[in-house]
Amino acid sequence: MKRVIISIAFSFVSFLSLGQFQKDYPYSGVPFTKVKLNDNFWLPKLEINRTVTIPWSFQKSKETGRIKNFEQAVAHTGKLCTTYPFDDSDIYKIIEGAAYSLHVKYDAKLDTYLDSLITLIGKAQEPDGYLYTTRTMGDTSHPWIGKERYEKEHELSHELYNMGHFYEAASAHYLATGKKNMLTIALKNADHLLTVFGPGKKDVAPGHQVIEIGLVKLYRITGKKEYLNLSKFFIDCRGKRTYEKKTGDKEATVWQTGAYWQDNIPVVQQTEAVGHSVRAGYLYAGMADVASLTNNLEYLTAITKIWDNAFTKKTYITGGLGQAGNWEGFGPDYELSNHSAYCETCAAISSVYWNHRMFMMYGDAKYIDILERTLYNGLISGIGLDGKTFNYENPMEYTVKNGKLTGENKRSPWFTCSCCPTNICRFMPSIPGYIYAQKDNRVYVNLFVSNTTTLEVAPKETVTITQTTNYPWEGNIKINVEPQNKKGLFYAMYVRIPGWAKNQAFPTDLYAYKGTLVKEVSVKVNGQPQALKSENGYIAIERLWKKGDVIEIDLPMEVRQTIAHAKVKDNIGKIAIEYGPIVYCAEFADNNGHTSNLIVPEKQQFQTSFQPNLLNGVMTLKGKASAINILDDFSVNTTTQPLVLIPYYARSNRGQGEMRVWFPTRIKNLEILTE
Amino acid sequence: MKRVIISIAFSFVSFLSLGQFQKDYPYSGVPFTKVKLNDNFWLPKLEINRTVTIPWSFQKSKETGRIKNFEQAVAHTGKLCTTYPFDDSDIYKIIEGAAYSLHVKYDAKLDTYLDSLITLIGKAQEPDGYLYTTRTMGDTSHPWIGKERYEKEHELSHELYNMGHFYEAASAHYLATGKKNMLTIALKNADHLLTVFGPGKKDVAPGHQVIEIGLVKLYRITGKKEYLNLSKFFIDCRGKRTYEKKTGDKEATVWQTGAYWQDNIPVVQQTEAVGHSVRAGYLYAGMADVASLTNNLEYLTAITKIWDNAFTKKTYITGGLGQAGNWEGFGPDYELSNHSAYCETCAAISSVYWNHRMFMMYGDAKYIDILERTLYNGLISGIGLDGKTFNYENPMEYTVKNGKLTGENKRSPWFTCSCCPTNICRFMPSIPGYIYAQKDNRVYVNLFVSNTTTLEVAPKETVTITQTTNYPWEGNIKINVEPQNKKGLFYAMYVRIPGWAKNQAFPTDLYAYKGTLVKEVSVKVNGQPQALKSENGYIAIERLWKKGDVIEIDLPMEVRQTIAHAKVKDNIGKIAIEYGPIVYCAEFADNNGHTSNLIVPEKQQFQTSFQPNLLNGVMTLKGKASAINILDDFSVNTTTQPLVLIPYYARSNRGQGEMRVWFPTRIKNLEILTE
Structure with a gap:
């Protein structure tokens, strides 16, 4: 029964992606739910996330009062048990990860636990849909939250941030389990927001973005256009508030100009990656979503310019973003200090979200080059091998100066602001969703991971694709192709040739290799070498694929010396x-x-x-x-x-x-x- | 004839210092005009200032358009020839130095040249006394000066700063030459200020202090109480302007709080040395002057607290002040970076002014310890041995980093903002004025310099004092005492025993010596060792002094290792x-x-x-x-x-x-x- 519901849910999604709405990304990702991993590198990491990180995070949430906050909200009494009013979001993010993990391996006990949490959250929701435990328990003493609802949303109340993460989690829970209990709460809250915010109603630039991508997810599930419009409304609210200082003032800081919140100028006029990196990445991802769904060229040109700035001048070699610990964000061009590099784990996740959407817009492998670099380096460096210790910051060095290390080279089991651990919880199970993409009759192979997937590449024509590789330790990848149709299937395989395999360390001139590769990339189909002419960074192989056809890719795994700009x-x-x-x-x-x-x-x-x-x-x-x-x-x-x-x-x-x-x-x- | 005028002028000063006004400093300095140097260390430095630095500075002022600015003001036409509207002050400061040097060695050609400059300046003065060449020539295009007179005085117009230096120079010129041509211009301007500023009239906290001590000098010469009142008025205007940010705000800078101008809080509430160091020193010197003349205890307690902060936490070992090049001023407590140490030459001069006044208030040798340290190290390091190359900044190190020196270890023949060279011009000839002080029947020997002076220590009773020493290279100092009265004269000699000679590197715990001295200080009178009991840092020797009496001081000159807090x-x-x-x-x-x-x-x-x-x-x-x-x-x-x-x-x-x-x-x- 459960499985039936799930497949209905996925059919629905699949249906949507095939054109229920007029506009969407030209390139669509293949969701993680369709991809079965069998990989030496990633599968153990996803398993430890499922078996250790998620239970550990629930346990720490309980110990630290994050769950008690909900109980107090239900009772309408109490003082915030934790430090920040955004701590609600941690629960939502762990549920998101747990829902994904339920899909990978069903666990009745976990399913029941999630339901109990969702029931608790539902009880904490106010009758009109408002959901924010600190206020509902009657504690408005926190300096960030304000006396009235949303009074300080433009600063640090995080009311919409909590909800953005709730929508992300509710969407994931619905899609992974087919259950509507969490989605119902989300929709009730979203409908409440529609009564509060919008043209002629209250306007606010959310103090911490994520509601924008969350609302788009609800829109994709329900088709309710008002959610998409509200997402765009929140995006367009930015840059309208009057700040004392303006960007360019000699003494202006990111707070004084609003740049911390990307609120310094209207989004369509923004050209530089500024302010808090996590906020920035979520915003640009949201702009990409809305641009793709509404054909908004102004959004697209803005995020393209911002991307150029971020990845030409403000990115660490690990893909890490954010050089200024003071505001957890972007600094000036080329200021990429090694020991003080911030590179928050959440910012790496946010960068993957953004770059994946840029790929879905442009179909260009350079975005996957950044995504891959971030994923294999700056992102997973945030989680310890034990699955229950974390790094919030991911600097380029720890050096002994003045008798002590520059930074604490030690992973922590939790943080007062524990956004990074819970973001890891939800991100890790989604990794299989970045391997493939499709457009028309093309299948894009973006990442090299042992797995199997079955894709519909023409109406009712499916093909099963199996990757076998020991990547990233070895460079040979075998892709077996098995069309359902015994006559074979005419379609195109687009295999990404990573920049690094073509002597290009980075899509921009921020990093470059010294010297050249000894070997060249080799791509063979059934043993026959293929021409290496690439299109947007992909080798395109269009042919009548038959069962047993095999693509063999050999990427030159060589030790490289990299220099910075x-x-x-x-x-x-x-x-x-x-x-x-x-x-x-x-x-x-x-x-x-x-x-x-x-x-x-x-x-x-x-x-x-x-x-x-x-x-x-x-x-x-x-x-x-x-x-x-x-x-x-x-x-x-x-x-x-x-x-x-x-x-x-x-x-x-x-x-x-x-x-x-x-x-x-x-x-x-x-x-x-x-x- | 000239000499007669001069001695009249000095008698007048002498008369004032003996009590024309009710209140004044308890301890009075012996002016440089009364002290004849004969010193291996200082005399050559003063001579090079007289023969090289002053002519050189006049020459550079002419070359750079500083004199032409006055000619254009006379013609009421032209554009500012230089970069800053405060460049007028350079001419005034060189005249101040030149006037002192005329007193030391009369030079008819220089005297005539000064008169010609003073005539030019007089012509540039507007009929109502206003004197500011940029505006008078009709150029109000400079962003600092404003359309109306004094409109931007609270910021950077420097209208009162120019005048403060003019008063300093005019007072020096009058006292050194007996001529009133420059003083007349000063008084006309000061009378103009009285019509503009004051209670019920315009109020302003001068953007760069110095007018405060300048007005006190005019008051001391003329006895006109309004000048003293106006000085106090300007001091009390500080801390009343509304700035966006207040001190203590996380992101507040010295500009945003007004701390750059010491305008963040009323002076009597200030407890820390903040902002631009030169401005600070001139302000605190002005507060000391006004405190002494008006018995203002609030001023005295404020500058005493500020002194404690500055010299316990914000001073370099050379006496240099200002660790933040960004605002040429004080940084946070104990932040004393070596390579970025600013230690502006002008700030050292300003510190000498302030510390000398603190001594005149308290009679404590600790202020002279700071003064001596500053004078022999951080101050004269501002002038090259050739007398015509200068350092604006005096850092603690130049180190090769990234292929180049941290800072330019090179003296410059002039600067666009050439405040330091011209401050050196005027300061150097005044050095003999820091050697002695008097109070009642006590003569204070503050500095050890070969010289002769004749002091009145009781009505009509004078004593000629001759110091012979090879200080600072050797520690033995011989002081010959010769009372005019053949019966001898009962009075007290107070000989300063420097902190360093008593194993105290600094008056506060900011610096300390490792280890102890091998030798002890020795003080003998006519060969008889004296008890070393000191009072406020002085050995007091009260007796009937007779001709031929000699004090022999032996300070333990040893190489010391100093550590910082x-x-x-x-x-x-x-x-x-x-x-x-x-x-x-x-x-x-x-x-x-x-x-x-x-x-x-x-x-x-x-x-x-x-x-x-x-x-x-x-x-x-x-x-x-x-x-x-x-x-x-x-x-x-x-x-x-x-x-x-x-x-x-x-x-x-x-x-x-x-x-x-x-x-x-x-x-x-x-x-x-x-x-």
Whole structure:
């Protein structure tokens, strides 16, 4: 019975994507629910998310009072048990992850638990649909929330932020389980919002975006145009508030100009990635959704310009966004300090959302290049190998200065503001949804992950596609194609050739490889080499595909030395080391206890070596470094020592110590640190 | 004839200081005009100021259009020839210095030149007394000056700043030459101000203080109480303007709070040294003047608290003030970065003014300790040995980072904003005025400089005092006392025992010596050792002094290692080296081309060696350092090498290169610089 409901739900979605509405993304993603993983790299990570991270997050939510907040709202009494009124959103995000995980592996106990939570949330909802535990329990003492509903929504009350995450979760729960109990609460709240906000009613630029993409999800499920209109309304409210200072003022800060909230100028006039990175990514994702659904060219040109700015001048090599810890966000162009890099885990997730939508708009592989770089490096570095310790920040180095590390190189089991752990909960199960996309009779292979999927590429004509690979450790990928129709099926396979496999480190000139690849990409169909002419970064193979046809892709897995743009001051004279899509780092644990003392000569060969027992199994790189050794208080020397590198994402799982991604290739001067 | 006029003028001053007004400083300085220098250290510096710096500054003023600005004002036509409307003040400051120098050595040609300039300035004065060349020439296009007179005085028009310096100069010119031509212009302007500003008239907190001390000088000469009242009025105007932000706001800057102008809160409520350091020092000096003349306890308690803050938490070892180049001023407590230390030369002068007045209020030697430290180090480091190259900033180090020096270690022959060179012009000849002070029957010996002076210590009873010393290179000072009265004269000599000679590096805990002195201070009268009991930092010797009596002071000149307060992060684990009142530095020229690579072990003896042909004659210190040598791009070693130190003030006279005051005593870690 359950399965029947689910397949009805998915048929509905499928129906929508085939044109119920006039406009939508030209390229559509294949949802994670259609893709069955069988992958050495990702499957264990998704399993640990399902079996450890999600239960752990529910447990911590209970311990910290996040669930009690709902109980108090039901009782209309009490003081906020936690620190922030947006802590409600953590519950919603864990439910989102749990719903996805129910779909992957049904668990009656978890299903029942979710239902009990949803019932509790439903009771905490006010009769008119308003849902915000802090106010409903009668506690308006928090300086962020205001006496009246939505009074401080333009600042920090997060009333619409909570609801945006609720819609995301309710949509996921409905699509994954077929149940409407959570969706009903969401729709009741959304209908309440329609009575409060809109032209001629209250206007507000939400203080933390996410409601925009949430409303679009409700629209996609229900077809109710008012939800889409409200999403656009919230987006268009931005840039209308009067701030004391304006961008460009010498002393203006992101708060004083509204740039923190991307509220400094109307969105269609925005050209730079500014302010809080998570907010920014959710906003641009929302603008992409609305642009695709309403044919809004102004939104599209704005987010395209902003994307150019963000990924030409403001992105770390790991895909991390946000160099300014002070406002958890974007700094000036090319200011990409290594030790103070913020690169919030949530910002990486937000960047994946944004870049995936940019791909669905343009069909260009460069967005997937960024997505892949972010996913394999800056995003999953936010979760520890144990599945229950987290990093909020993902800097490029930890260095001992003045006797202590620059930043705490230690994963935490939870945070007072625990947005990142719960965002990991919900993001990880969705990863299979980024592997494929479709447009007309084309199937796009965006990521290389062992899996099986069955896709409809023409009316009633399906094909089963099976990827087999040991990516990212090895570069050969086998794609078996099996059309349902025994006569075969004429359609096109678009296989992404990653930038890194074509000697292009980054879609912009922000990063570049030194030297060139030894090998070239090879693509064969049934053993026959294919021409490598690419279209938007894809090799297109259009033919009559028959059962047993096989595509063999061989990507040149070589150790690469990467340099940053000359305007990135922190990395002048430095290199980073990459291998395939993976950014490497040196950790204290493998390098005689230090990494800030290492000089890595450019002229050398690195050796790869897969270590199954290290860090859940990683490919290590071995080279040589010149190490400066402090012999005593007054003397130093230099010795040559092995340099051992591990994937950046696996850092910070072996205690406190130095780590770095960028290495000097020569000594020009030394600064003596005395503590 | 001239000499007669001068002595009349000085008698007048002398008369005033003996009580024409009810209130004044309890301790009075002995003006420089009464003190004849004969000193190896200072006399050559004052001579080079007289013979090189002053003519050079007049020449540069002519070349850069500063004089033409006055000609255009006379013609009521033209555009400002220079960059800033405050450039008028440079002419006034050079005249101030030139007037002093005329007194020291009469020069008819210079006298005539000054008169011609004063005539020109007089013609540029508007009929009602207003004097401000930019507006008078009809150029109100400069964004700082406003359409109406004084419209932007609270910001950057500097109308009252120009006049403050004019009053300073006119007073000096009158006192030094006896001529009234410049004073007349000043009084006409001051009378004009009385019609514009005051209770019930216009109120303004002057955008750059100095008018306050200038008006007090006119009051001291004329006895016209309105000038003193106006000075107090301007001081009391501060802290009344509404700024968007208030101090303490997280994002408030010194501009947004008014702290840049010390306009954030009323002066009597101020407790911290904030904002632009030169403005601050002039304000606090003005408050001291007004406090002493009007018995204003609120002013006195405010500047006492501010002094405590400035000299406990915000002063460099050279006496330099201002750690924030961005606003040329004070930063947060204990934030005393070495390479970005601003320490404007003008701020050192302003600090001497302020500390001398604090001494005149309290009679405490601690203020002279600061004054001496500032004078011998952070102040005269602003002028090159050639007398015609200058430093605006006086940082604690120049280090090669990213392939270039942190700051330009090069003296400039002039600046677009040339406040510092012209402040040097006027300050240097005034130095003899800081040597002595008097109160009742006490003579205070504050500085140790070879000179002769004759003081009236009782009605009609004078004593001639002659100091002979090779200070600061040697610690023995001989003071010959010769009362006019052959019976002798009963009075007290108060000899300052510098803090450094008593193992106290600084009057507060901001700096301290490691270890203790080997020798003790010795004070003898006619060969008889004196008890060393001190009063406010002075050895008091009250007796019947007779001709031929001699005081012999022996200060323990030893090389000292100084450490900074533990909260000064930049200096953790570092030492500075001092000898007597002199702060030393290492320059590239004496230390194998580098200084940032030196580790200076604490356990060592330094050797002193006077080098008559080096840097116009300096005592050098020699020790040993461990030097880190960069052998090639990948390797380093350490060698022991001689460490050669020179006085900080003599830095930057031998080309560009590294320099530093604070030395690591051990290596704990190294940061590798790649460019």
